[in-house]
Amino acid sequence: MVQGADAGTTKRRGKAKAPPANAEGLTQEQMLQAYRDMLLIRRFEEKAGQLYGMGLIGGFCHLYIGQEAVVVGMQLCLQPGDQVITSYRDHGHMLATGMEARGVMAELTGRSGGYSKGKGGSMHMFSREKGFYGGHGIVGAQVSIGAGLAFANMYREDGTVCLTYYGDGAANQGQVFESYNLAALFKLPVIFVIENNKYGMGTSADRASASKDRSKDGSPWGIPGEQVDGMDVAAVKAAGERAVAHCRAGRGPYILEMQTYRYRGHSMSDPAKYRTREEVQKMREQHDCIETARKILLEAGLPEAELKTVDDDVKAIVADSAEFAQTSPEPDESELWTDILLEAR
Numbered sequence: 001m002v003q004g005a006d007a008g009t010t011k012r013r014g015k016a017k018a019p020p021a022n023a024e025g026l027t028q029e030q031m032l033q034a035y036r037d038m039l040l041i042r043r044f045e046e047k048a049g050q051l052y053g054m055g056l057i058g059g060f061c062h063l064y065i066g067q068e069a070v071v072v073g074m075q076l077c078l079q080p081g082d083q084v085i086t087s088y089r090d091h092g093h094m095l096a097t098g099m100e101a102r103g104v105m106a107e108l109t110g111r112s113g114g115y116s117k118g119k120g121g122s123m124h125m126f127s128r129e130k131g132f133y134g135g136h137g138i139v140g141a142q143v144s145i146g147a148g149l150a151f152a153n154m155y156r157e158d159g160t161v162c163l164t165y166y167g168d169g170a171a172n173q174g175q176v177f178e179s180y181n182l183a184a185l186f187k188l189p190v191i192f193v194i195e196n197n198k199y200g201m202g203t204s205a206d207r208a209s210a211s212k213d214r215s216k217d218g219s220p221w222g223i224p225g226e227q228v229d230g231m232d233v234a235a236v237k238a239a240g241e242r243a244v245a246h247c248r249a250g251r252g253p254y255i256l257e258m259q260t261y262r263y264r265g266h267s268m269s270d271p272a273k274y275r276t277r278e279e280v281q282k283m284r285e286q287h288d289c290i291e292t293a294r295k296i297l298l299e300a301g302l303p304e305a306e307l308k309t310v311d312d313d314v315k316a317i318v319a320d321s322a323e324f325a326q327t328s329p330e331p332d333e334s335e336l337w338t339d340i341l342l343e344a345r
Helices: 026-054 068-075 091-096 101-108 141-156 176-185 233-248 275-286 289-299 304-328 333-337
Strands: 081-084 161-166 190-196 226-228 254-259
Touching: 026 068, 026 091, 026 101, 026 233, 026 289, 026 304, 068 091, 068 161, 068 190, 068 233, 068 289, 081 141, 091 101, 141 161, 141 176, 141 190, 176 190, 176 333, 190 233, 226 233, 233 254, 233 289, 289 304
Parallel strands: 081 161, 161 190, 190 254, 226 254
Antiparallel strands: none
């Protein structure tokens, strides 16, 4: 859930009402918060794409546009102390855990006000305070690290769980299956969240993988799993709660295959010519997670003016983050020698 000093506030009108049944038990208050969080990620990523086009963001930049329901829905299931770790498509995860838009955008532009002091860029941000253990540039590498975080949770017996996100491409990596084995062997409290957005760097997941149901990838080790409509934030939350309850009960790992979709290319340098414009447009018109949430809220009786207030708040946050990112100074040369060695005692 997005927090922080720059997150703004939204006025609530009246008591929370239950949305229609297809919202799977989310209150109006929860759905409104989910709508706001997803919209913030969408608008932030759109702005990041603009800044990249202006040459203000260098290196790689992988946008999360279209997949917002996955991380927002899962975040609704967590409690303080739980951890999140993911891949290089990580801006949405940062915002969902409560990291401030200012700090994330400043890091994207390589400024000292960023979460890694401008030295990490798009793929390497971190916030222990928010339980975010980084985006990782090596495909699938974060999966074994996530299992390690869960091992620490088991060792401490503190009841916390680790959400370990990775994509359909990374799901073919060997270290993923090694992590499954270890997690099952020690009954680690880790939820493996596969964000299957249908396409890898240049081809469809169907052409790249013989596995057509990723939720069953852990079956040789007895790891339960399920496929989830990752374009529906309520469905994500419902599945996430089942997985979290499984882990907190000490029953070991769980796999969630989120069937989602990215609207943009793999990265900013990818024109995505391996799919048709009609396919992308159909997803936008029929399955967009933000528009679905908006429709549910309106049907539940929420005044459209309140949604307009949320839209305006989000727009202001994103504009402020872009201004901060462009005016924050670049890191001092002395920063080249900091944060590269930790002396253990």
